[in-house]
Amino acid sequence: MKGIGWLAILPFIGMFAGPIFHNSVTPFILGMPFILAWIVIWVLMSSVVMAVIYRFDASGGSDQ
């Protein structure tokens, strides 16, 4: 894991930062309690991050 692969740390930091720094029901986002919404956002962000890594990873998809 080198270069672009280090981006993979972002989902971990993101997922945990919300509950650690703002463990609260409010504000509601799209009707959902804050922490639940925060986790949903990071599920989406993780997919984006992995797509970026896949796009720029030298070995991405090309190997058998």
Place this chain on the structure above:
Amino acid sequence: MIIALVLIGLSAVLALGIGIRARSGHEMGLEQWTVGGRGFGAALVFLLLAGEIYTTFTFLGASGYAYGLGAPAYYILAYGTLAYVISYFMLPAVWRYARRHGLVSQPDFFAHKYDSPALGVLVALVGVVALVPYLVLQFTGLGVIVQAASYGAIPKAVAVTIGAAVVTLYVVISGIRGSAWTSIVKDAAIILVVLFLGIYLPLHYEGGIGAMFAAVDKARPGFLAFAATGKSVSWFVSTVMLTALGFFMWPHSFGACYTAKNAGVFRKNAILLPLYQLVLLFVFFVGFTAVLVVPGLKGAATNMALLKITVAAFPPWVVGIVGATGVLTALVPGSLILMCAATLFARNIVAVLRPQSDAQTVKLAKMLVPVVAVIGAYFAIKGSDTIVALLLMGYSFVTQLFPALICSLLARSPVTKAGAFAGIGCGVATVVYFTMSAETLAKLAPGWPEWLRDLNVGTVALVVNVVVMAAVSAVAARGRVAAKAAL
């Protein structure tokens, strides 16, 4: 009631039919029965791995956990995503090594990597032990479904026994191909059912998802955020880490990744699978709505939350459809787990200790299937755990395999076979101690800061594991250097 049971019975028959069809044209040797001849493309591997996402655990367990505990259920949405991030880097390496050496199972991998058949046997034992609570939870789910769909007419013991018998029959008939194909039907059914319930129920009872959450927050202040003690933020972080690391350490998931045609499959899946599990959100919506509509369920009864609210809201034929979907969510993973436990025992424990032919191993594995099923059914009938508690127990065990596995993938691993063996052994012993004595850190160390006391005990065992692994490896390596110097 009759119509609900008929629909549920039909779903089981349908699954058996698919299993028999999938089998035709493939000779059922060991490699074909367990890894499908390594010929599965992205779509089927995706479904086998995704089979993990939509099981009874998600369907009944996640809704019940949201109902019973509130915010702690969020962990279920978080851990899979992080597990896929890890899988992007880990699985291609595992797959490549397994293919190069023609490996069939997870213990093969450890035994081969560390050049230690004894380590393979230990890994197989850990796998079998961890699979038992996982199997118990699928049977518990089946029991809950049959009980609810019969409107209480069929007692738990009978319901669980019927469920276990169907799973056993299914495994003996179909092997992994049946599981992969039934997965497709199962996933389509569960997505439709969960989206429907998750949108309709909050709308019907509270006027919308936002209104539903506002009502829950009013009825139970603080329920939708983490508590200050117990299942606190520290519990959340440690549990998510434990389960994310352990996600692919399950012998059947590890084995499922061998079925891929190429390594690129895993990289693409790491982008798609996080999105796929957002359906879980709607499972939570059902569980939280049930807090308002069918309050009062406690302990293991919370497993019933989704079905109780379904029974309250809909006519019997809808209950039948929901129940039938539930049966599929237990049948597919249940069959994989059962097959995997039996194969591990026959191939990686018995055959190592007492060499035998592949044909004998397959025969023994098939004979063990009903034995393991009976054990699982026994615990499902006797036990009174929530589905999530059962899975977390299994995770505490399998995650102990992670440190030795990840180190073995390094170009130059500092971990020796003795270190791997001792680390896994001590980690598992720690889990057994905590499980048997029902101790928690909060009880053992009342003076420690709150965040330390709330850690998931599985992570404590993981720390023990890593420390022992490093210490023993260091001593073993020094011994080897000293021996070389003496020559």
